[in-house]
Amino acid sequence: MIDQLLEGNSGFVAGEFAGDEAYYHSIAARQRPKVLWIGCSDSRVSEHQMTGSKPGTMFVHRNVANIVAFNDVNIAAILEYGVVHTRCGGIAAIEDGVRENYIADWLCIATGAKEAADRIARERKLTREEKLEVLTEENVKLQIKHLNNLALIRNMHAKGSLPRIHGWLYRVETGTIDVLVDGREPSGRRPARKPARRSGRR
Secondary structure, three states, rough: OOOHHHHHHHHHHHHHHOOHHHHHHHHHOOOOOOOOEEEEEEOOHHHHHHHOOOOOEEEEEEEEOOOOOOOOOHHHHHHHHHHHHOOHHHHHHHHOOOOOHHHHHHHHHHHHHHHHHHHHHHOOOOOOHHHHHHHHHHHHHHHHHHHOOOEEEEEHHOOOOOOOOHHHHHHHHOEEEEEEEEOOOOOOOOOOOOOOOOOOOO
């Protein structure tokens, strides 16, 4: 299934992305969604397909039964980000800091990634864009660590290798997926890391 998904991404890059490259480059620089979509996690429900919308036109949150819970910091942060927040990109917000209440609380979960990126940036004397690249990757690795620390996942891994947890990075500016952590490998090892690149996305 993983190979099928990566092959699908290659087909997307060669077809849809290449056919409308200027548009995808424009949304890599900045997103301007007009709609905040709160939908169900149901695999049969794809908001973009059912509405004929393109990437960059909707800010999306999905959960089981599309619930807006009063005690959920996640949905509060999404509402604040989608309705109030003007900066572009959660990763840049982690780096720069934000003052909005719920967003700031939510992004605390990524503190470990910022600390790692700060250290790497100092050691390698990275530019801001290169540091954001590193921060993006470190955040993926941190969230995988969080997943692996959940009791449900720990208990399942104690019995076998499933579920396999993968860490991917989608590059808005090229349409490609980079495999950061390959869940099919026993160690979760990944391909050799490419040097941090300057990028217009966030």
